[in-house]
Amino acid sequence: MSVEVREVPVGDPGALRLIGESEAELAGIYPPELRYALSPEQLMDIGARFVVAEVEGVAMGCGGVALFEDFAELKRIFTTRAARGRGVAKAVVAALEEIAKGAGLSVVRLEAGLASPEAIALYKRLGYREIGPFGEYAENGSSVFMEKDVAPA
Numbered sequence: 371m372s373v374e375v376r377e378v379p380v381g382d383p384g385a386l387r388l389i390g391e392s393e394a395e396l397a398g399i400y401p402p403e404l405r406y407a408l409s410p411e412q413l414m415d416i417g418a419r420f421v422v423a424e425v426e427g428v429a430m431g432c433g434g435v436a437l438f439e440d441f442a443e444l445k446r447i448f449t450t451r452a453a454r455g456r457g458v459a460k461a462v463v464a465a466l467e468e469i470a471k472g473a474g475l476s477v478v479r480l481e482a483g484l485a486s487p488e489a490i491a492l493y494k495r496l497g498y499r500e501i502g503p504f505g506e507y508a509e510n511g512s513s514v515f516m517e518k519d520v521a522p523a
Contacts, residue, residue, distance in 0.1 A: 373431075373458055375423045375465040380413045384422045384429030392432075392448035399485050404512045406481055407446055408434075418445055421465045423458045431458035435466040435478070441517070442470035443505070444480040447489070459492055467520045476521035479504055482514050490514055 378385050389410055396405050413420065416436050423431035430453035434445040444466055449458045470478050480498065482489050498516040503509050 371425060371456055373423050373425055373456075373461040375421050375461050377465075377469070378420055378422050380410045380418065380420045380434065382420070382422060384424075385420055385432050386410060388422065388429055388432040388448055388450070389446060391450065392446060395448075396483075400483055400512070404483065404510070406507075406513070413445060419466075419469050420446075421462055421469075423449070423453075423462050423465075425453065425456070425458065431462045433459075433462040433466055435469050437470065437473045437475060438505070440475070441477040441479050441504070442466075442473065442475045444478060447480075454488070459489075460496065463493075463496055467518070471520050471522075476519060477517055478520050479515065479517040481507055482516065484512050484514055490516075 396407060413434050418434040418436045420434040421432065422429045431449035433447040436443045436445055447459060447462060467478055493516050498518045501515050501517050503515050507515065
């Protein structure tokens with residue numbers, strides 16, 4: 371199986387479809403006050419860069435990266451159920467890490483919900499480690515905060 375990852379505008383139809391699927395899945399897991407996923411408009415407002423992963427021409431995964439002064443933050447990482455366990459999320463994260471490195475950033479951070487253990491396990495396998503809250507996040511009892519050093523060795 372070949373996964374093709376390409377950068378797209380947040381408003382790309384495939385990206386919007388996947389963001390919608392992500393939102394529906396999150397709504398079934400987390401109450402609104404514990405969902406920190408940005409809308410497409412919010413992603414555009416912060417200038418997030420966005421990628422879509424396709425398998426055989428079908429958009430099956432997506433994610434964004436917000437670039438700040440001293441770190442990058444992964445946003446809206448999502449794969450369809452059919453894509454899980456097939457390397458799609460790994461390819462999305464790797465592409466976003468490359469964008470961060472290309473922007474001169476060596477630290478990538480993320481927030482994930484405790485009720486998403488598969489996602490947390492994936493990030494750990496990809497080299498992310500748990501940290502405390504960062505940026506505008508506060509400790510809330512339902513989030514896991516993680517980071518990875520992506521600087522060249």
